[in-house]
Amino acid sequence: MTVNVMHSQRLLSSRVVRSLRSIALVSAIVVVAGIAFSPERMWANWLLVSYYAVTLGLGGLCLVAIHYVTGSTWSVAIRRIPEGLSALVPVAAVGLGVVFLVRPELYTWTMGDFGSLPESALAFKRWWLDWSFFLIRAVGYILLWTLFAWAIRKQSHQQDTNREVRHTIMNRRLSAIFLVVLAFSFSLAAFDWVMSLEPAWFSTIFALYNFSGLFLSTLACVILLVIWLEGAGPLAGVLTDEHLHDLGKLLFAFSTFWAYIWFSQYMLIWYSNITEETVYFISRMHGPWLGFFVLNLVLNWLVPFALLLRRDMKRHRRVMVLVAVVVLLGRWVDLSLMIFPPVLGEMLPSIWEVGAVAGAASLVILWVARALVRVPIVPVGDPQLPDSLHYHQ
Numbered sequence: 177m178t179v180n181v182m183h184s185q186r187l188l189s190s191r192v193v194r195s196l197r198s199i200a201l202v203s204a205i206v207v208v209a210g211i212a213f214s215p216e217r218m219w220a221n222w223l224l225v226s227y228y229a230v231t232l233g234l235g236g237l238c239l240v241a242i243h244y245v246t247g248s249t250w251s252v253a254i255r256r257i258p259e260g261l262s263a264l265v266p267v268a269a270v271g272l273g274v275v276f277l278v279r280p281e282l283y284t285w286t287m288g289d290f291g292s293l294p295e296s297a298l299a300f301k302r303w304w305l306d307w308s309f310f311l312i313r314a315v316g317y318i319l320l321w322t323l324f325a326w327a328i329r330k331q332s333h334q335q336d337t338n339r340e341v342r343h344t345i346m347n348r349r350l351s352a353i354f355l356v357v358l359a360f361s362f363s364l365a366a367f368d369w370v371m372s373l374e375p376a377w378f379s380t381i382f383a384l385y386n387f388s389g390l391f392l393s394t395l396a397c398v399i400l401l402v403i404w405l406e407g408a409g410p411l412a413g414v415l416t417d418e419h420l421h422d423l424g425k426l427l428f429a430f431s432t433f434w435a436y437i438w439f440s441q442y443m444l445i446w447y448s449n450i451t452e453e454t455v456y457f458i459s460r461m462h463g464p465w466l467g468f469f470v471l472n473l474v475l476n477w478l479v480p481f482a483l484l485l486r487r488d489m490k491r492h493r494r495v496m497v498l499v500a501v502v503v504l505l506g507r508w509v510d511l512s513l514m515i516f517p518p519v520l521g522e523m524l525p526s527i528w529e530v531g532a533v534a535g536a537a538s539l540v541i542l543w544v545a546r547a548l549v550r551v552p553i554v555p556v557g558d559p560q561l562p563d564s565l566h567y568h569q
Contacts, residue, residue, distance in 0.1 A: 187408050188545050196538040203535025210528040217528050219279040220519040224511050225536035226271030227369060228393075229264050231386075232540070235394025236261025237325050238358060241351035244328075244344070250422055252564035253414050256553055257401045259332060261394065262325040263547035264540060269318040272369065276311060282519055285375045292376055292452075301375055310368060317365045324354040333550075335557035344558065362387060370511075373518045377456045381441050388434040389510050392476065395427045396503035401544070403493050410553035417491045418567045424490025427499065428480060435477035460513055464522035468513050475506030508533065 188196070210218030236258035243251050280286040285305045290298055303309075328350050335343040363383035371382050379385070402423070405411040445453045460469050479502045489495045516523050555561060 187405065187410065187548065188542075193542070196542050199538040200535050200542075203531045203538070206527060206531025207535065210531065214528055215279070216282075216519055217523070218532070219275060219282055220515055221528055221532035222271060222279075223275045223282060223369075224508070224515050225532050226268055226275060227515075228507065228511055229268035229536060229540055230272060231390040232394055232397055233262050233264030233268060233325070234321060234358070234362065235390045236398070237265070237321065237328065237354070238391065239394060239398065240328060240332075241354050241358075244348045244351040245355065247348075249560045249563040250419065250567045252558050252560045253554055253567075254398070254402050254411070254419060255332070255555055255558075256548060256551065257398050257405070258394070259329050260401075260544045260547040261397065262329065264543060265325055266318065266322045267543055269322075272314070276314060280307065283372055283375075284518075285372060290375045305368075305372060305375065313364065313368060317361045320357055320361055324350065324357070328354070332555060332558075336552055336555060337557065339557040339559070341559055344560075362390075370514050373515060374456065376452060379441055379445070379453070379456070381437060381444075385434075385437045385441055388430065388437045389476070389507055392427070392430045392434050393504055393507035395423065395430060396500035396507075399423050399427065399496055399500040400504075403497055405553065414554055414565065416567065419564075420493070420496060421487070421490045424484055424496055427496075427503070428484040428490070431477050431480035431484075431503070435473070435481075438473070438477075459517050464524070465513065465517055468509055472506065472509050472513055475502050475509055479503075479506075 207218060207222070210221070239251075239258040240255060240262065242248075243255060275282065283305075284290075285301070286307055290301055290305075328347050331343040331347045331350070366383045366386040370386065371378070399420075402411060402415050402419070406415040442457060445457060459465065480499050483495055483499050484490055512523075
């Protein structure tokens with residue numbers, strides 16, 4: 177099999193680049209208008225798309241780290257795609273930083289409103305949610321993730337030149353450390369950035385629930401990118417039905433895992449019937465949020481489960497593209513249910529949401545393409561590449 181090692185300068189034609197930049201420009205105008213006419217809603221959207229992009233970057237790095245730690249060979253040929261996604265972490269973090277610094281009022285505790293909490297819990301939350309401490313932690317999370325992403329990508333890229341196995345060994349070590357760091361840091365980040373929007377509410381599996389959505393949406397994004405790159409040329413003759421099938425199995429499995437964690441959180445809160453916990457679901461199962469509540473389950477679990485149950489569907493590119501798009505939309509709905517209810521009384525998707533999502537999506541595509549353009553699209557120096565290219569042959 178001949179490997180196409182061309183860089184990705186031809187991934188995006190000049191016409192596509194101009195279109196994406198135009199979308200980003202129009203979206204920027206919409207965002208500015210939204211900040212002027214509907215600031216709470218627009219800043220909530222900004223928080224959502226920034227957090228969404230950060231989790232896609234983290235998910236890409238997590239996928240690469242799992243690949244190294246498990247000694248997997250099948251995914252070597254397509255590893256550069258999640259590596260490219262990991263480049264999103266620092267740039268998307270800038271969006272989060274803007275929200276934290278310009279609109280801290282999204283978090284009611286910054287104005288002293290912690291809701292109805294017992295004194296013991298209130299004392300701890302006042303200490304933990306000190307604004308300076310909050311910002312220091314946020315910078316710490318981002319720096320850790322960015323450094324790991326840079327170090328792992330650096331080792332991978334250097335291997336293209338010298339083809340030495342020591343880079344693989346080093347990345348295994350870095351990946352093992354990163355996965356431990358990620359477990360702790362992302363749990364705290366999810367608590368800080370999302371759960372603290374409702375400081376009186378708590379869930380002990382909220383971080384795991386967020387991680388399941390992170391990994392599921394990352395798999396969907398990787399599937400879209402590899403199919404696109406196959407059609408564009410760089411992965412033509414590299415991506416096989418076997419690779420796509422394994423990605424489909426992972427998407428199917430993690431869709432069900434997401435549903436399991438969703439049900440675990442809901443069932444335990446419903447069964448215990450503690451007022452401080454049930455308020456979260458009561459506010460989301462009545463009124464304007466009920467449609468989102470149902471749609472969340474349909475997009476993130478029911479559609480992927482039904483369409484990917486058969487083996488041949490996991491090898492069908494159009495079906496996989498459809499399911500991946502549905503899952504990415506489902507992730508937006510899921511994050512909307514976490515972020516919007518405590519900030520907005522009610523919401524129907526409008527131009528503000530369209531502007532924020534379209535702008536973020538265009539910038540994500542441009543940034544990931546920029547990351548991929550600097551290196552061969554296939555890790556040609558990896559000693560396990562032949563095994564990946566001839567996977568199940």
